[in-house]
Amino acid sequence: MLYSSFLVTPAASLRAIKPFCAAALALALALPGAQAASMLDLPDLSAMVDYKPKTPLRVYTSDGVLIGEFGQERREFVAIKDIPLIQKQALLAIEDSRFYEHGGVDFKGVARAVIADLTGGLKQGASTITMQVARDFYLTKEKLLSRKITEVMLAYKMERTLTKDQILELYMNQVYLGQRAYGFSSAARIYFGKALKDVTIAQAAMLAGLPQAPSTVNPVSNPSRAKARQMLVLKRMHYLKYITDAQLKAAQTEDLRVRMDGQSYNNKAQYVAEMVRQSMVAQFKDDTYTRGINVTTTLISAEQDAAYDALRRNVLAYDQRHGFRGPEGFVELPKNSAEQPKAIEVALQPHPASDKLVAAVVLSVTPQSVRAALANGDTIDIGADGVRWAAAGLSPKAAAPLKIKPGSILRVVQDGKGRWSISQLPNVGSAFVALNNQTGAYRALVGGFDFNASQFNHATQAWRQPGSSIKPFIYSAALEKGYSPATQVNDAPLTLTSAETGGQPWSPQNDDDVYDGPITLRRALAVSKNVPAVRLLRAITPQYAHDFLPRFGFDGAKHPVNYTLSLGTGSVTPLQMAGAYSVFANGGFSVAPYLIQKVTDARGAVLFEAKPVAVAQETDRVLDARNAFVTTSMLHEVTVSGTAAASQKLGRPDLAGKTGTSSDAFDGWFAGFSGNCTAVAWMGYDEPQSLGSREFGSTLALPIWMDYMAVALKGKPPYAMPQPAGVSQVQGDWELDEFQGSAGVRSIDLDLLDRLKGLLGVH
Numbered sequence: 001m002l003y004s005s006f007l008v009t010p011a012a013s014l015r016a017i018k019p020f021c022a023a024a025l026a027l028a029l030a031l032p033g034a035q036a037a038s039m040l041d042l043p044d045l046s047a048m049v050d051y052k053p054k055t056p057l058r059v060y061t062s063d064g065v066l067i068g069e070f071g072q073e074r075r076e077f078v079a080i081k082d083i084p085l086i087q088k089q090a091l092l093a094i095e096d097s098r099f100y101e102h103g104g105v106d107f108k109g110v111a112r113a114v115i116a117d118l119t120g121g122l123k124q125g126a127s128t129i130t131m132q133v134a135r136d137f138y139l140t141k142e143k144l145l146s147r148k149i150t151e152v153m154l155a156y157k158m159e160r161t162l163t164k165d166q167i168l169e170l171y172m173n174q175v176y177l178g179q180r181a182y183g184f185s186s187a188a189r190i191y192f193g194k195a196l197k198d199v200t201i202a203q204a205a206m207l208a209g210l211p212q213a214p215s216t217v218n219p220v221s222n223p224s225r226a227k228a229r230q231m232l233v234l235k236r237m238h239y240l241k242y243i244t245d246a247q248l249k250a251a252q253t254e255d256l257r258v259r260m261d262g263q264s265y266n267n268k269a270q271y272v273a274e275m276v277r278q279s280m281v282a283q284f285k286d287d288t289y290t291r292g293i294n295v296t297t298t299l300i301s302a303e304q305d306a307a308y309d310a311l312r313r314n315v316l317a318y319d320q321r322h323g324f325r326g327p328e329g330f331v332e333l334p335k336n337s338a339e340q341p342k343a344i345e346v347a348l349q350p351h352p353a354s355d356k357l358v359a360a361v362v363l364s365v366t367p368q369s370v371r372a373a374l375a376n377g378d379t380i381d382i383g384a385d386g387v388r389w390a391a392a393g394l395s396p397k398a399a400a401p402l403k404i405k406p407g408s409i410l411r412v413v414q415d416g417k418g419r420w421s422i423s424q425l426p427n428v429g430s431a432f433v434a435l436n437n438q439t440g441a442y443r444a445l446v447g448g449f450d451f452n453a454s455q456f457n458h459a460t461q462a463w464r465q466p467g468s469s470i471k472p473f474i475y476s477a478a479l480e481k482g483y484s485p486a487t488q489v490n491d492a493p494l495t496l497t498s499a500e501t502g503g504q505p506w507s508p509q510n511d512d513d514v515y516d517g518p519i520t521l522r523r524a525l526a527v528s529k530n531v532p533a534v535r536l537l538r539a540i541t542p543q544y545a546h547d548f549l550p551r552f553g554f555d556g557a558k559h560p561v562n563y564t565l566s567l568g569t570g571s572v573t574p575l576q577m578a579g580a581y582s583v584f585a586n587g588g589f590s591v592a593p594y595l596i597q598k599v600t601d602a603r604g605a606v607l608f609e610a611k612p613v614a615v616a617q618e619t620d621r622v623l624d625a626r627n628a629f630v631t632t633s634m635l636h637e638v639t640v641s642g643t644a645a646a647s648q649k650l651g652r653p654d655l656a657g658k659t660g661t662s663s664d665a666f667d668g669w670f671a672g673f674s675g676n677c678t679a680v681a682w683m684g685y686d687e688p689q690s691l692g693s694r695e696f697g698s699t700l701a702l703p704i705w706m707d708y709m710a711v712a713l714k715g716k717p718p719y720a721m722p723q724p725a726g727v728s729q730v731q732g733d734w735e736l737d738e739f740q741g742s743a744g745v746r747s748i749d750l751d752l753l754d755r756l757k758g759l760l761g762v763h
Helices: 010-030 033-038 085-095 107-118 129-138 145-161 164-174 184-192 201-208 223-239 245-253 267-289 301-321 337-348 384-393 467-479 521-526 530-540 542-552 563-567 574-585 625-641 645-650 702-712 752-760
Strands: 057-060 066-070 294-297 358-366 369-374 379-382 408-414 420-423 429-436 442-446 488-491 517-520 596-600 606-609 656-661 667-674 677-684 727-730 733-736
Touching (some): 085 129, 085 164, 085 223, 129 145, 201 223, 201 245, 223 245, 267 294, 301 702, 337 369, 369 384, 379 420, 429 702, 442 702, 467 530, 467 542, 467 563, 467 667, 488 521, 488 530, 542 574, 574 625, 574 656, 574 677, 625 645, 625 727, 645 702
Antiparallel strands (some): 057 066, 369 379, 429 677
């Protein structure tokens, strides 16, 4: 790290090195190391002997993928025995090739550095690794003779107290390597996205070159200087015979695949990582960020990635359907072209990339094309296909908010073939959450489109109207009172009187304003009829249905005790909805969602470990198994012939769920399950407004759910819920045994003629 840094020009070098040579070297040579060290009041080495680095909080999926890292220092301690030989050789080759030979101060190395510096040759390191460790732990970087003498003496003391391997271990875990990375293991993850044990010779050489100037000679901030430094390391490794001619040649041409975002973790689970961070801070306070806490969550990495991709893809699809809103901003471009790159860089700083959506400044436009500049200085051309979606902004008659002109700041995205097109950041909110409905473990969670744009977690914090996704719970309540899927209800216009509503008369309507007359409850739920749901609620009473909801984990205080309850005018969160639908999926048991599976400290000691147990205790039962079975059969019908029939594209016979669209399409939902996985998708604006007159839960949320389930269910056999005792098929549909015959409710609001028409299938 110190390459004759106290030497500036040859003349100045000579003046500076003379007192160092005359004092430090004379003292060190004249006296044994131990005697010289004893002449100074040197610090105690306990911090080295009992090394406790400031290691950040790290968050992992259940299968070991890093999804979050919190702390000022990005560090991961690795024992010397676990550091690959090639990485140690690369470091020693460039920093201290005689490390295992000298006693802390390499006088040959000092002499080489002085001679090279004075003669204008290649600058070489005068400080050994031992001296660098001494300086990093205990000393300042001041270029003073007294500090240098202390550094030399402290190095002697270290060599008496610690083994060579211990000193090298300290160095390789403590040294700063740029991008907030401390230690080689952390740097390997940040620059290359891999464990230190997996680095190639070329990558090891790149990392070994960083200690000299970590902030400026790293492949993210300065690729060209980093490459030059890497070549020097490789040549030294070859000179010292650490690598062969063939290995040198291969390493010199290897594509390093540097992660230019400087991230050491998968950023598709940032909302989950933040949930964990808050939980850990509540328990460990400020120690959270320094004591090396590792948290393993219940997430399944492939499913988390699928959920993230599904949500972003479908939110973008919705946004594209509703048109271009205009440029994101504007910058006045300097007339002097030489000044433009800096102006563009500054203008784009408040517009960071959102995954693949990057910001660009328009340089020139035609009705069929746009030329733009990216923050990295690259110029891109967007052709006719790429500008077509935003064509309204290129029209000479475009209104000012839509107008695309030089200086406009746009979002652009590149496809797999390298072609650019205009896009934009969606401004609609969204959420997705999936649970293991047997244990309550989170499988995936996405709290919004872009965590960096908004940390508000819609999955856990957004209280929204559930719309028709609340209906299954009203139908489930009705089953307890003797109704069955075959019960007929009159799907005809209805007006509730003031006496019934306790206020103004109310006339609920079906979304499509189509009324089918007598239909079964099964069919009414499948196609999400509103009026039959209101008639059913009137039959069982709003109070009964309201009292039924807490069984599923709903907060009764957030739901009305009136007839609008059946249309979902209360408030729920996506997470709450996932827990509620899990009751149907698992046969009637409540589940408590949990995220943290295990917590360990830096040494691997277990601080906490969850002991999940699949629901099976009757004390956890909140719903009769027969009710759960029959309701599930109705929810299956929704996915076969109802509002979620599009889910049949998944080609599975074991899907069940319900769409939901709140009043005026302010919210779009789909909640459903298959096997042990229950998942909920939601979309809506943070400041409630209509999502569009032609948008429904089936167009907004169902596609997200389907894209996720395609991954979550891949390779898994269909699941058939076992038929519980006490439920039988009666005239082609399920019915609880005690309600067969005259005990069951056969119709709602139907007179004799209506019932006859229903039996004959005439509407």
